[in-house]
Amino acid sequence: MITNMNILKNRLMEKGIKPTFQRLKVLEYLSNNLKNHPTVEMVYEELLKEIPTLSLTTVYNTLNNFLEKGLVSGVIITGTEARYDFDTKYHHHFLCKICGKIIDIDLKCGYALGEKRTVSGHRIDEVHGYFKGICKNCYKNLGTKPKGHSSS
Numbered sequence: 001m002i003t004n005m006n007i008l009k010n011r012l013m014e015k016g017i018k019p020t021f022q023r024l025k026v027l028e029y030l031s032n033n034l035k036n037h038p039t040v041e042m043v044y045e046e047l048l049k050e051i052p053t054l055s056l057t058t059v060y061n062t063l064n065n066f067l068e069k070g071l072v073s074g075v076i077i078t079g080t081e082a083r084y085d086f087d088t089k090y091h092h093h094f095l096c097k098i099c100g101k102i103i104d105i106d107l108k109c110g111y112a113l114g115e116k117r118t119v120s121g122h123r124i125d126e127v128h129g130y131f132k133g134i135c136k137n138c139y140k141n142l143g144t145k146p147k148g149h150s151s152s
């Protein structure tokens with residue numbers, strides 16, 4: 001997928017972020033990998049192939065800057081690491097405990113859609129719904145285990 005660098009450049013400038021080459025590459029990676037909710041390390045390892053001078057700290061600081069400015073959202077579903085999401089509209093996530101995939105869940109949730117602005121009288125600023133379990137692919141594979149296992 002090819003993303004127009006000018007669009008990304010404008011997105012950075014709209015948020016008051018100077019569009020350096022490295023920031024643009026980080027943003028490009030996120031926009032091209034919408035569904036994988038990468039960690040800092042995943043972004044770093046991928047971009048390192050193209051930018052050998054890149055440091056992990058730069059990627060970390062860049063992502064945190066994007067997060068602060070609302071350019072990306074954070075997904076803290078695993079409990080141990082931050083994942084980043086280019087899709088900043090609130091949506092729910094599902095974590096598969098077998099393959100580790102984080103999947104977007106399209107749920108008609110009035111809170112996530114912004115229709116409901118308060119909960120028990122409290123004003124809502126953010127909505128994060130986290131589901132954990134076994135994704136449909138892994139669940140399917142569970143059902144078709146090799147028959148060598150004796151079940152008697």
Ligand SMILES: [Zn+2]
Pocket residue numbers: 096097098099100101134135136137138139
């Ligand atoms: Zn899975």
Ligand SMILES: [Zn+2]
Pocket residue numbers: 037085087091093103104
């Ligand atoms: Zn997501």
